Amino acid sequence: MRRSSTVSILSSTQTGHPPITVTQPHLPPLEEFLPYLEKIWNSKVLTNGGPFHKQFESALADYLGVPHVSLFTNATIALVTALQALRISGEVITTPYSFVATAHSLLWNGIKPVFVDIDPHTYNMDPQKIEAAITPNTTAIMPVHCYGRPCDTEAIQRIADDYNLKIIYDAAHAFGVQHHGQSVLNAGDMSILSFHATKVFNTFEGGAIICQDARTKQHIDHLKNFGFVNEVTVVAAGINGKMSEFNAALGLLQLKHMPAVLERRAQIDAIYRDRLGQVDGVEVPQWPAHDRLNWSYFPIRIKPHFGLSRDELYEELKRLGIAGRRYFYPLISEFPMYRGLPSAQMSMLPHATEASREVICLPQYPGLQDADVHRVCDSIEAAATQVKAMPLAA
Numbered sequence: 290m291r292r293s294s295t296v297s298i299l300s301s302t303q304t305g306h307p308p309i310t311v312t313q314p315h316l317p318p319l320e321e322f323l324p325y326l327e328k329i330w331n332s333k334v335l336t337n338g339g340p341f342h343k344q345f346e347s348a349l350a351d352y353l354g355v356p357h358v359s360l361f362t363n364a365t366i367a368l369v370t371a372l373q374a375l376r377i378s379g380e381v382i383t384t385p386y387s388f389v390a391t392a393h394s395l396l397w398n399g400i401k402p403v404f405v406d407i408d409p410h411t412y413n414m415d416p417q418k419i420e421a422a423i424t425p426n427t428t429a430i431m432p433v434h435c436y437g438r439p440c441d442t443e444a445i446q447r448i449a450d451d452y453n454l455k456i457i458y459d460a461a462h463a464f465g466v467q468h469h470g471q472s473v474l475n476a477g478d479m480s481i482l483s484f485h486a487t488k489v490f491n492t493f494e495g496g497a498i499i500c501q502d503a504r505t506k507q508h509i510d511h512l513k514n515f516g517f518v519n520e521v522t523v524v525a526a527g528i529n530g531k532m533s534e535f536n537a538a539l540g541l542l543q544l545k546h547m548p549a550v551l552e553r554r555a556q557i558d559a560i561y562r563d564r565l566g567q568v569d570g571v572e573v574p575q576w577p578a579h580d581r582l583n584w585s586y587f588p589i590r591i592k593p594h595f596g597l598s599r600d601e602l603y604e605e606l607k608r609l610g611i612a613g614r615r616y617f618y619p620l621i622s623e624f625p626m627y628r629g630l631p632s633a634q635m636s637m638l639p640h641a642t643e644a645s646r647e648v649i650c651l652p653q654y655p656g657l658q659d660a661d662v663h664r665v666c667d668s669i670e671a672a673a674t675q676v677k678a679m680p681l682a683a
């Protein structure tokens with residue numbers, strides 16, 4: 290019998306509590322969105338860089354504190370396009386501890402991913418492991434600001450400068466994050482944002498490339514529109530990566546709500562840290578004090594002395610109607626299209642492997658009530674207490 294099934298806590302149906310999901314998209318009040326829809330219906334401009342697209346691009350650049358934004362249909366197409374725009378080929382150094390789209394964007398460009406291990410405290414690519422992974426075929430580094438925590442952008446830039454490599458940040462988690470007083474999205478050559486429903490800021494689906502000069506933005510804008518420069522001129526084998534007016538209008542409206550969204554997320558983060566920081570065997574994130582974060586995720590680590598394994602806790606929470614997420618598990622390097630690579634071997638990635646076995650992301654979204662947060666904490670505490678009180682099997 291599985292040990293966790295002997296923990297005698299009532300299930301959510303027995304307790305009558307409604308289930309708690311791991312995330313829930315923030316949506317503005319519908320009546321606020323209706324005027325935007327009326328404008329779209331009246332103008333019949335649905336896409337191809339219409340008025341909402343233009344407004345949202347410039348409002349977003351202002352909000353984020355970045356020079357240039359190119360809106361996209363989603364972050365995955367934006368990642369694929371960023372690699373095309375910089376003509377990246379050969380090998381790219383990246384992290385196995387991410388969502389699978391990070392590495393998939395490389396395969397879609399015929400590029401070989403080279404995985405390096407993470408720093409176990411930040412979950413970001415360990416800059417000290419990068420140099421050993423560089424070969425004559427390396428052309429770029431693709432790090433991820435995992436859970437919205439800024440990478441060591443200075444160290445990564447120094448290595449890129451020394452070896453003449455480009456840097457493309459997968460910044461899907463890093464909307465609005467500031468590092469040393471400025472947007473982390475200005476680090477490296479390009480940064481890619483995701484506005485997927487599950488992210489801190491959503492446009493239903495959507496994404497963007499942040500770049501640093503107007504010529505590069507123009508090139509990206511051509512690439513996302515099939516390579517069209519004008520009605521009769523196609524300069525590259527571009528793709529259709531355009532964001533529609535519907536998504537851009539929603540984004541424009543969502544921006545107004547961001548201060549309240551971030552404030553609520555910070556409150557939830559504080560409750561979790563306060564309560565779970567006391568629980569033996571649970572490690573809460575230690576966010577850097579000098580950076581402005583976005584509280585996009587609340588990853589905790591379940592250490593062996595907690596009593597239950599991470600997977601046992603995950604199942605126990607599920608039984609109680611609380612959805613956690615084993616994010617990121619499995620590692621990208623464990624999926625069949627990657628696991629044959631020499632850099633994908635687990636012995637090369639001890640910290641990423643351990644994190645993927647120990648981390649569980651707890652529910653975190655502005656619609657979560659204080660009582661829900663406390664119920665999650667109570668459930669984790671109770672699971673630990675009860676398993677420790679159990680006599681060992683003879």
Ligand SMILES: *Cc1c(COP(=O)(O)O)cnc(C)c1O
Nearest residue numbers: 363364365388390391461483485
């Ligand atoms: C969500 C996510 C993506 C993919 O974003 P989409 O907009 O869904 O394509 C890529 N990388 C990371 C790290 C993500 O979390």
